[in-house]
Amino acid sequence: MRNRKIPKNQTTRHLLPIACAALALSFAASLAQAGHREQVTPPPVPTDLRVESGNKAFLKGHATGTQNYICLPDGTGFKFVLFTPQATLFDEDGKQIITHFFSPNPDPDDAGTIRAAWQYRDTSTVWAGLVQPSSDPEFVEPNAVPWLLLERKGSQDGPTGGDKLTDTTFIQRVNTSGGVAPETGCESEADVGRKEFVPYSADYFFYKKAHKYDGYGDY
Numbered sequence: 001m002r003n004r005k006i007p008k009n010q011t012t013r014h015l016l017p018i019a020c021a022a023l024a025l026s027f028a029a030s031l032a033q034a035g036h037r038e039q040v041t042p043p044p045v046p047t048d049l050r051v052e053s054g055n056k057a058f059l060k061g062h063a064t065g066t067q068n069y070i071c072l073p074d075g076t077g078f079k080f081v082l083f084t085p086q087a088t089l090f091d092e093d094g095k096q097i098i099t100h101f102f103s104p105n106p107d108p109d110d111a112g113t114i115r116a117a118w119q120y121r122d123t124s125t126v127w128a129g130l131v132q133p134s135s136d137p138e139f140v141e142p143n144a145v146p147w148l149l150l151e152r153k154g155s156q157d158g159p160t161g162g163d164k165l166t167d168t169t170f171i172q173r174v175n176t177s178g179g180v181a182p183e184t185g186c187e188s189e190a191d192v193g194r195k196e197f198v199p200y201s202a203d204y205f206f207y208k209k210a211h212k213y214d215g216y217g218d219y
Contacts, residue, residue: 042205043174046134049149051170051207059164059206061089061098061118066197067145067179071186078191080181085116086197089204097121098165100204107154115153118171118204122162126206127154128171145179145200148172170207177201 040057051057065087069080089098099119104112105127115127128150135146150171157163179200185191 040205042172043203044139045147045149045172045174046136046139048132049134049147049172049174051149051172054210055169055207056210057205058208061091061204061206063087063089063098063100063200063202063204065100065200067181067200069181069196069198071191071194073192078186078188080186080196082181083195085200087200087202089118098204103127105154106156110153113153116150118165118206120158120162120164122164123158123160124162124165125156125158126152126165126168126171128168129153131170139174141177143178143180144176145173145202147174147176165206167208168206169209172205172207173202174205175201175203 040060042057042060065085067082068084068086070083071078072081073079074081084102085100087100088096089100091097097120101117101119102114103117105115105117106112107127110127113129115129117125117127119125131149131151133146133148134140140147148171150173152168152170155166155168157166177200179198179202182196182198185194185196
């Protein structure tokens with residue numbers, strides 16, 4: 001029996017469509033995985049914390065850190081007042097992505113007001129102001145800081161062009177635990193200036209304007 005020798009170019013013609021099909025399937029799978037990773041789905045929230053239509057969540061960070069308080073005079077008494085949060089936000093893989101703190105807003109329209117700020121690892125930063133808090137017991141656990149809806153008051157690209165947070169429009173703080181100001185330790189003149197760093201955790205969801213190609217309509 002004689003072996004029939006198949007020309008190399010004929011073998012190549014047969015293998016090429018198979019290779020192309022495999023490559024196309026691999027590429028499609030990669031796109032699907034990327035789309036799944038980028039999908040951000042916020043949890044249910046109280047009605048007054050819902051973000052207005054035309055915005056979509058694009059980033060989630062899980063924060064661990066402290067709510068930092070200082071004892072100050074308050075009317076005829078004394079009270080612990082928040083002077084800054086200090087937290088690090090992590091992504092779903094446990095990687096550090098954002099630092100959370102208070103700082104002056106550089107936006108000229110806000111006149112350097114001290115605002116809550118979030119700085120992404122690309123050094124882009126967003127400053128936000130409170131729209132609405134909620135301690136609704138159907139959502140917020142006892143002895144936890146309120147859930148919040150915040151609106152952008154300013155943003156800034158990083159010095160090397162980082163812009164992850166630049167287009168942020170709203171931020172939600174949800175799933176809070178801890179962080180409430182101490183009930184004792186701020187009762188007299190002798191306590192003024194005393195600081196307490198109270199551990200807390202929360203999830204932060206960042207929103208931006210939606211576009212037609214995002215599947216949210218034409219906004």
